[in-house]
Each structure stands twice: as C-alpha cells, then as structure tokens.
Amino acid sequence: MKLRGADYIVRILEKLEAGHLFAYPGGAILPIYDALANTSLKCVLVRHEQAAAFAAQGYARTQAHKPGFCLATSGPGATNLVTGIADAYGDSVPMVAITGQVPSHLIGSDAFQETDITGICMPFTKKTWILKDLSKAEEIFREAYELSINGRPGPVLIDVPKDIQEQEFEVADDWEENFIKPFHHRFYNAHPEAIDKAVQLLSQAERPLIIAGHGILLSDAVEDFRRFVHKEHIPTISTIHGIGILPTDDPLYFSWLGMHGMKYANEAVQKADVIVAMGIRFDDRITGRLKDFAPNANIIHVDIDDSEGSKNVPTKVFLHSDIKTMLMEFPTTLTRSSHFRRQVWVDELKELRNHYPLKRRNHETFGTATACDILNKSIKGNVVVATDVGQHQMWAGQYLRKLGPFEFLTSGGLGSMGFGLPAAMGAQAAQPNKTVWCITGDGSFQMNLQEMITLVQERWNVKILLLDNNYLGMVRQWQEQFFDRNYSGVDMLNPDYGMLCESYGIKWAKAENAEDLKVAIREAELHDGPFLIHARVIKEDNVFPMVPPGASLSETLYYPE
C-alpha cells in the first residue's frame, strides 16, 4: 500500500508507543503535523521549543527505559531544542528529538529556516540521522529508539526533510504486524578477575562507602540496590540525582555529597578506605579538587559506560555492567567480623552527622530554605518535584526528605535555568496520578514562564512554588563570596506575578511568611488545576554547606556563625 511519508513516520511513532509528543509546528514540519491531526499520540503544543525538549526530559526522568519525544520545525525551531538536548546528554536521559528540515534539494543552499541541526547536535547526542530515504525510516526510528534507552541512555535526533515527509512510499501491507518495538536489554561485561578483586577489597575494608548515582535509576535497580546495601551493611551516600534511591531515614543512608551536599557525606568520602561508586561519573560538583578526592580509598566503579572508568578519578577496579545485573551477580562479602567493623564505621558516620547536621529552620526568617522545609512537611507521598537551577535547587535537595526514586527531577550536568516548569509538565504527563511540584526561582521561572498557558490548555495540575528574592541568588552568592560583594547583573526587577497568573488563567496565592506559605500549600493541593505560590523570600541568603571552587571535600564550609 502507498503511504505518505508523514503518515508513515507518525504511524512508526505510534508503533513505538511514543505516548506524548511535545512539539511546536512550522513550515518544514507541516506534513507531519497534518498526519498528527489523526493520530492516537498525544501531541502537546508548547510555547517554546526549548520547553518541548525539557518536557520530553521530564517525561523520561519519571520512569525507566522510556524516552521522551519532542518535535520541532527546521531552523530556529530546531536550534531552540538544543539546550534541552544538551541537558539530556549531560544527565543521560533518553530522548528522541525529531526535526523538520528544508526540502532535500535545498539543503546546503542557506535556504529559509535551514540549519545543520544534525551537525549542531553532534557533540551532545548519541547519534543523529537525516532521513533521506523512506525505505530506511523504520530502521532509523527503531535504531534511534533502541539507542536512546540502551547502554548509557541519552538523546538522539532524526532530521526529516520536507520532501521526504510529502513523498508517497510503497510499504508492505503487513508492515505493522511485523514491526518490532525495540526493548531494553541488560548488559554485563565485568571480568571475573575484576569481580574477585572487588570482593577482596570490600571484604577487607574497614570503612567501605557506597556512592549511589543516577545510573541506579536508569537501570531500574532501586529495589535490588536497597537489598544490596542492607545485605552488605555498607553506609551509603548519593549524588543529587540519587535522591530517593534510599529513604532519607534509612539507617544506612547519609545524604548526598558534593558542592552543596552535607559536610558529613563529604567527610565520609575523605575517610573511606573503599568506595563502591555505582552509576556515577565523578562529576566535578561532587569530587571537589580531584587530587585530594577520597585520599584513603580504593575505588570500585560500577558503570554501564566503560569510557567512565578512570576518566576523572583513578579506579582500582572497574566493573563494566548494567547496575541491576551487577547487583544480582555480586557475591556477598559480609561476615560476622566485617559486620562488626562496618557497624563501627556506621556509628562513626552517625557521630559525624550529629556534629554537622542539616541546619534546622525556625520559620521565623522566611527564606527559600524555610519554604522548602515547609513544603517537605506537607508532602505525603505520591509526589514528583521538578526544580529549576540555583540556590532553590540546592535547598530543595537538602530539605525535601520524603521523595522516592524518580521523584526528584533536576538539571544536574548542564544546570539549565528554565528546566523546572517544562520538566514538571512532562512529569505530569507521564504521571497523571501524582502531584507534581515545580520549585523555581524568579530568575529561572522567567525563562519558560510562557508554559503556564500550556498547563491550562492541557489541564495539568502542576503546583508551582516560586521563590522570589529579586536576585539571581546563586550568582549573587558567588559574587559575595568570591568577588568582594561586587553585585553585577544580578538585581532583578520582576513582573507582577499575580497579574501574570490571572492573565494566564492560573490560580495563585502570595506568601510572605511561613504561615502564609502553609495556607497557600494547602490551598494549592486542594485546588483542581494548576496553582502558583508566589513566595516573597529574604533577598540575601547563602547555601551551605559549600565546597568552594578549587577546594577539596575536606574543606567543606559548614554554616558560618
């Protein structure tokens, strides 16, 4: 039978169970949009293509092994996806981006709305394709899907010239019955000698420590990991992406480490003699000064990407494997005597935690940290939180202590302001039965606030906690600490957020103190619709603990008096 290219592509997306397509139309993608009018896919019209890419990420980040899909036209539409695609690459989030392109015969002629998007995205995609021949369409889309979810997940991009979309193509009558959707498959390539070495190191360890990262979520290995931690009785810390892998009150969990992680977590790294790093990449935000990172530890690194082995930090043993498979294969090392030693170490970490606790907030001073603390107390589970980037992001990570796996979505590797609201949208689309909060600052929020109308149009009940201090807070903090309080370019005049909400048709409430906020949160939770809380917080406040740039984890600054 004959199919138009656009219809064929849309049908392929349906066979791939793309679900939601976060998209924005334009000339070069019109044929596909024409086909989408009759699709079973949920095509969401965003108001900026960057939001489409972030929303696709939010969708993917709330679950394992399923990519988010975004779609844009050529030229500026495609280039507007770039930040979101780079962000997905930075955090290893599976995503399939599809862009329209000018007709094939115009490529290279500097045509209207022509950009070399496959070239532009090459550094931060796993692979890109230009679909030049519809006979390759199934193969390419299948490969794209498979690549995005397998191995180390990440974004891919398919560029489709307009004439290809318009072309008539002969397909087999039974092509749909024979279409096989790619699936996630596990990977195990650890050498037996490496396993033996790891077992030996761990068995003899006096102060073993696990660092749990995003790879555990990506591998859908949370339950296996929790069992492993308790079977081995090893204290565990996480990266910021690992929030929720263990419950905050798990007796073996000691919070997250890094630049704004807990001082006791950083100290744990510096004291450990064996570190088992699972699904982390030793990003500079968690290592501090590399040459002084974990000075006493032999490192066992488990990761699906063997290019990470000794990339930043020298590792004693690298186990090249999917985390879930490794957890099933790894022998028990716990004995009666090692249990005793590990318990002594756990008790030492508890002492450290008592000595350097998270600062209690008295709620009299209404700052961002207090607001996050108050929100934490109201959370009853079944929640997803998406943050933007900045001080509020760090405080959210510190004070939200009831989140489970896949419930804390944050732009870590790229640190993209503007991520929060669209990511929250994508999360709501993927998890319609969960309450989704977007925690954002006045700087980040203004980068994608246009998506408020998307919330209304799609009837997504996202709750927004807007923490407004009229500053680009994290930049101001650095200027205070490292540039002699020379505040340059950080003082923000903001719109009237209440009027803005009303013009967008979103219910809102103002909060100027802790009691206001508690009332507003209750109102937000009871309201059947999107809701924004405009929290006017204190202007100047600093996130601690902090590892200053260039310092080691041992030099973590605790709260100054």
Place this chain on the structure above:
Amino acid sequence: MKTQNSWRIRCNHTPEVIDRILMPIRKRGMSIDKMSYERDGEFGICHLHLEIEESDADRIYKNLMRITDILEVEKDV
C-alpha cells in the same frame, strides 16, 4: 610532554562518523597531522596521526570510546 600518537579506529560507516571522530580533538582546539579513512563494507577504518600531550591523549581516547559508532580504538599502531 607532547608525543606522537598514531591511532587506528574501526567504526561503523555512517555519514557522521568522521565528524564524530574529530570532535574530541577539535573541541580542545587541537589539530591532526594526518588522517585517512577508508570504507570497508558497513565498517570504516580511520587512521589518525596527531602530536599531543599524554594527558590529552588519554582524555581524547576516553571521549572516542563513548562515541556510538566507534567500535575499537588501537593506540600506537
């Protein structure tokens, strides 16, 4: 200290693979001295010759190993 590096890269033959091979070198502002590429059916063989610091060589090697269509990198051939 800069050293001469001569690498043989085996890859899938795709439109973008040569660009991807050069990416880790270009983004560091470095240049190659000599390069050859030859298709071998569905695969490609690329020879790179470049003079760089040893630490850069390690990093570039790691970056190359992450690229999807690169199958094997033999150093110092």
